[in-house]
Amino acid sequence: MFIGITGPLCSGKHTVAQYLVEKHNFTYLTLTDSTHPSVDYDCVRFHTLKEMQIYVTERWLENFVTCDVDGRGLWLFKKRPFFLLVSIEAPISVRFQRHVQRCQQNGENELGLLEFVIQNDLALFNIPEDDSTMLITDPMSPSRPRKQLSTTQSHTPLYTLMSLSDVTIANAYQSVPQLHACLDDLDLTNHERLRPSWDTYFMHLSDLAARRSNCMKRRVGCILVRDSRVIATGYNGTPKGLRNCNEGGCQRCNDATPCGTGLDRCLCMHAEENALLEAGRERVGPGKGVILYCNTCPCLGCAIKIVQTGVKEVVFSKSYGMDDFIAKVFAEAGVKLRQHSPPSMRLEMQVDVTEVDSSIIGKMGWMNSDVMRRRGSQDPNNHNS
Numbered sequence: 001m002f003i004g005i006t007g008p009l010c011s012g013k014h015t016v017a018q019y020l021v022e023k024h025n026f027t028y029l030t031l032t033d034s035t036h037p038s039v040d041y042d043c044v045r046f047h048t049l050k051e052m053q054i055y056v057t058e059r060w061l062e063n064f065v066t067c068d069v070d071g072r073g074l075w076l077f078k079k080r081p082f083f084l085l086v087s088i089e090a091p092i093s094v095r096f097q098r099h100v101q102r103c104q105q106n107g108e109n110e111l112g113l114l115e116f117v118i119q120n121d122l123a124l125f126n127i128p129e130d131d132s133t134m135l136i137t138d139p140m141s142p143s144r145p146r147k148q149l150s151t152t153q154s155h156t157p158l159y160t161l162m163s164l165s166d167v168t169i170a171n172a173y174q175s176v177p178q179l180h181a182c183l184d185d186l187d188l189t190n191h192e193r194l195r196p197s198w199d200t201y202f203m204h205l206s207d208l209a210a211r212r213s214n215c216m217k218r219r220v221g222c223i224l225v226r227d228s229r230v231i232a233t234g235y236n237g238t239p240k241g242l243r244n245c246n247e248g249g250c251q252r253c254n255d256a257t258p259c260g261t262g263l264d265r266c267l268c269m270h271a272e273e274n275a276l277l278e279a280g281r282e283r284v285g286p287g288k289g290v291i292l293y294c295n296t297c298p299c300l301g302c303a304i305k306i307v308q309t310g311v312k313e314v315v316f317s318k319s320y321g322m323d324d325f326i327a328k329v330f331a332e333a334g335v336k337l338r339q340h341s342p343p344s345m346r347l348e349m350q351v352d353v354t355e356v357d358s359s360i361i362g363k364m365g366w367m368n369s370d371v372m373r374r375r376g377s378q379d380p381n382n383h384n385s
């Protein structure tokens with residue numbers, strides 16, 4: 001497993017790296033010209049990120065961590081199925097205190113708060129030198145050159161990198177042991193984030209199906225599986241031919257009816273019902289070994305239909321409020337029920353992410369149209385100007 005850690009200055013990247021090194025036996029990898037402070041544990045150094053990528057690929061069963069991931073690194077590393085990008089953020093006032101502490105320990109000059117904020121903005125959004133005039137300037141040092149912190153060689157703003165991470169850590173903790181406890185909970189080394197188990201895979205698919213829901217009450221998705229193959233999917237909403245629930249199709253759901261009440265006036269089909277109808281009794285029936293995955297524990301109405309159609313096992317992610325009663329119904333009918341909640345992570349792969357070309361950097365979000373126009377008129381290859 002290879003973990004890349006990204007985040008702004010003094011957010012806690014190295015504390016996370018050190019945690020992985022000391023607690024999970026990871027090896028720390030760094031660049032010879034790294035802008036990060038050196039570490040006092042064993043590390044392997046590389047001249048380029050390409051060399052680092054080759055090294056970890058040849059040893060992909062071992063565990064590595066680096067804080068030297070930028071736009072180019074992400075493009076190289078994300079292609080590999082053993083790579084995980086972790087981003088860490090912390091309140092800027094806390095990060096500034098850490099910066100001051102660190103400078104005092106190392107006998108270096110610290111930045112003032114305003115300068116720290118400006119440097120932070122420059123690094124996060126990769127604002128070019130000539131456009132940095134839009135930022136508040138420090139009246140105490142108006143002519144100080146605006147250097148960029150860690151993105152000098154990469155055009156991809158740190159903000160973009162962080163938004164592409166698989167896992168995000170909000171480090172507002174008072175102490176290192178508290179951060180460690182958060183990391184233990186996150187279970188960073190869980191390989192499910194690299195290649196999901198069947199349970200996680202089908203639970204993610206039911207989450208995806210839930211995205212199609214049109215019910216005003218909640219979004220539920222369901223997947224029917226036989227021999228690790230999907231045989232039907234379903235989500236909740238009004239039946240075909242009726243107006244969608246979220247377009248006013250079901251009066252009960254559109255009223256502020258409390259959860260679980262007024263169901264006799266509800267026109268919405270449940271995700272489990274839709275999936276069972278879609279599959280048909282022939283394909284679900286007893287002895288077929290069908291497993292039903294649902295992002296929410298089934299309601300009683302669905303539970304009795306699940307029993308009647310002969311589903312062998314039900315796996316759910318979130319509780320619904322009457323789980324104990326449902327568990328009794330399933331137990332009596334001989335339907336296995338269990339909970340499986342996958343680790344938190346983002347699902348989009350973004351493998352196509354490439355280092356942002358400076359000519360399209362405006363598309364990444366921060367630049368206004370004025371700046372884009374100025375850029376366009378300076379670019380001899382831009383035929384639209």
Ligand SMILES: [Zn+2]
Pocket residue numbers: 214215216217237238245250253268
């Ligand atoms: Zn509805």
Ligand SMILES: [Zn+2]
Pocket residue numbers: 245250251252253254265266267268
């Ligand atoms: Zn309804």
Ligand SMILES: [Zn+2]
Pocket residue numbers: 270271272298299300301302303
């Ligand atoms: Zn239901």
